Amino acid sequence: EAQVTQNPRYLITVTGKKLTVTCSQNMNHEYMSWYRQDPGLGLRQIYYSMNVEVTDKGDVPEGYKVSRKEKRNFPLILESPSPNQTSLYFCATTSPAGELFFGEGSRLTVL
Amino acid sequence: AQSVTQLDSHVSVSEGTPVLLRCNYSSSYSPSLFWYVQHPNKGLQLLLKYTSAATLVKGINGFEAEFKKSETSFHLTKPSAHMSDAAEYFCVVRNTGGFKTIFGAGTRLFVKA
Numbered sequence: 001e002a003q004v005t006q007n008p009r010y011l012i013t014v015t016g017k018k019l020t021v022t023c024s025q026n027m028n029h030e031y032m033s034w035y036r037q038d039p040g041l042g043l044r045q046i047y048y049s050m051n052v053e054v055t056d057k058g059d060v061p062e063g064y065k066v067s068r069k070e071k072r073n074f075p076l077i078l079e080s081p082s083p084n085q086t087s088l089y090f091c092a093t094t095s096p097a098g099e100l101f102f103g104e105g106s107r108l109t110v111l
Numbered sequence: 112a113q114s115v116t117q118l119d120s121h122v123s124v125s126e127g128t129p130v131l132l133r134c135n136y137s138s139s140y141s142p143s144l145f146w147y148v149q150h151p152n153k154g155l156q157l158l159l160k161y162t163s164a165a166t167l168v169k170g171i172n173g174f175e176a177e178f179k180k181s182e183t184s185f186h187l188t189k190p191s192a193h194m195s196d197a198a199e200y201f202c203v204v205r206n207t208g209g210f211k212t213i214f215g216a217g218t219r220l221f222v223k224a
Contacts, residue, residue: 033212040120042201042214043155058211090154098143098162098205100212102154 002027006091006103013081014111021076021106023091031094032074036087049074081110113138115204117215125223130189132218134202144185145203146176197222
């Protein structure tokens with residue numbers, strides 16, 4: 001079954017404590033991306049990756065890092081989380097036809 | 112530059128009546144346009160997509176959308192709402208062959224019994 005898997009699904013942390021949200025896909029798609037969803041703002045792209053070792057900033061990259069060392073994985077790293085990064089995060093892959101496939105989401109709370 | 116405007120943040124309809132969710136877009140290039148649905152506590156699911164073939168696009172669950180270039184619109188419709196249609200809907204634009212994907216702010220659809 002085609003899947004995008006994110007972990008953890010829920011996380012409560014404190015300001016400044018580094019965390020990583022993992023994302024893995026089994027569809028062999030080259031393009032992957034991270035979004036955050038906030039009420040009234042829709043989804044905003046954080047970072048995207050066109051292929052292994054190729055990443056670029058989206059619309060709201062501040063405070064985030066990513067890496068793409070292998071095709072199937074695209075982790076999102078928060079080096080020093082702050083309360084304004086409390087949000088619902090989605091990882092997605094994009095098929096060659098342009099369709100997005102989303103993970104189930106990771107709800108992050110930063111205290 | 113690309114942008115997407117969903118004209119209504121909330122839409123409320125009665126079960127069995129038509130649904131209209133409005134979306135206007137701006138794009139410098141020939142865009143691909145999508146509608147996604149998000150049910151509570153779930154990820155996003157593709158409803159339908161327009162990629163420069165037929166201007167009237169049919170999707171899943173009885174939804175369809177019409178691409179109108181002159182009006183830069185891509186409104187989503189359904190002839191008869193069902194309770195299970197209650198969800199949030201997102202209009203999305205992506206430049207053909209490009210990598211930037213822009214989401215609208217979303218329209219929450221309420222369906223009354």
